[in-house]
Amino acid sequence: MKKVILSMALSLFALSSQAAVTVTDNPFYSDVEVEHPLFAKGAGGSQCKGLPRTCGQMVSCEQAKQALKCGxxxxxxxxxxxxxxxICPGG
Known part of the structure; x- marks a missing residue:
């Protein structure tokens, strides 16, 4: 009896909320864009590898700007x- 009542309650909730059910073939696929240097479009690769992480380690303003672009x-x-x-003018 409890299973029947629970089933009816869940069915009623699902119908009342009009919840959409979607099917995705690939559970790892997402069309959500993530802002992170590893996932940056155009950035990354050899341009971002090996860049210093702090301003004290930067050798030029251009290097600092590239590191900022890399996230x-x-x-x-x-x-x-x-x-x-x-080290960068205009600040």
Missing amino acids: NTKLDRDKDGVPCES
């Missing part, structure tokens, strides 16, 4: 788009 947002503390303000 190292810690280089732009005030979020004005200028990384490593001690």
Whole structure:
């Protein structure tokens, strides 16, 4: 009897919420874009590998800008788009 009541309650809930059921062939596929340097379009590969991680390790402003493009947002503390303000002008 409990199973029948539970089944009816679940059916009623499913019908009342009009929940859509979708089927995905590949459970690892997602069309959601993720902002992360490993998944960045156009960035990555040899351009991002081996870049210094802190401003003190940067040798030029261009290197800092490339690291920022690769996703190292810690280089732009005030979020004005200028990384490593001690070595990049305009900060």
